[in-house]
């Protein structure tokens with residue numbers, strides 16, 4: 704990071720700190736920072752995560768702020784904006800996709816394109832909504848050129864952000880959408896076919912890998928098994944949470 708970026712980050716964290724404490728704007732000494740030896744824009748996946756600020760981040764807003772400043776992998780070069788994720792702060796379900804596409808890059812919001820609209824309908828069919836009981840995030844937070852899959856080193860570079868988000872969100876269940884998300888969360892190279900359709904765990908949290916909604920748009924035959932996955936999710940949530948209703952007001956997708 705450059706000295707200028709560090710200054711912006713320190714100011715952002717200080718202001719957040721003041722706001723969260725009592726709103727009083729504390730006096731602070733002028734910041735003294737110098738540029739990192741290796742330029743951050745080289746996209747070094749070994750880059751120290753914004754100088755350890757991430758490890759200290761204890762709100763979603765702070766993590767989102769750090770994501771927006773991140774240059775730890777080369778994906779930052781093509782983004783118009785990062786897409787940290789959105790939803791409620793104590794979700795029943797965290798949905799993890801692959802990474803932002805063109806629509807998400809433009810709006811700064813996850814899953815807002817065609818696949819996102821299908822995802823919303825699928826979730827709604829079992830009583831899940833991003834503004835009520837879900838959070839939607841991705842393995843990588845920046846768009847990849849020509850929508851190619853994120854490279855393993857990009858997923859690895861971005862991993863600490865997702866890990867921090869999960870630690871803060873403490874979702875009851877994680878639904879991973881597509882191969883990239885399942886492999887990243889489970890740290891495996893196993894095929895999606897061998898992983899989907901049954902619950903496993905991510906750090907003690909039940910994790911259900913399923914198809915990516917884009918795969919359902921390309922291949923109708925995957926819709927039935929994806930629906931079976933949603934039913935499994937519904938059963939799990941009914942077991943875990945008494946307040947979970949499980950049905951959408953408006954029927955199936």
Ligand code: URA
Pocket residue numbers: 800801802803804807812813814815816818819841
């Ligand atoms: N596909 C994803 O994996 N994530 C998004 O946010 C949008 C499309």
Ligand code: SF4
Pocket residue numbers: 770773774775776777778779785843844845857860861
């Ligand atoms: Fe940083 Fe993740 Fe964006 Fe790469 S994809 S620049 S690691 S926020």
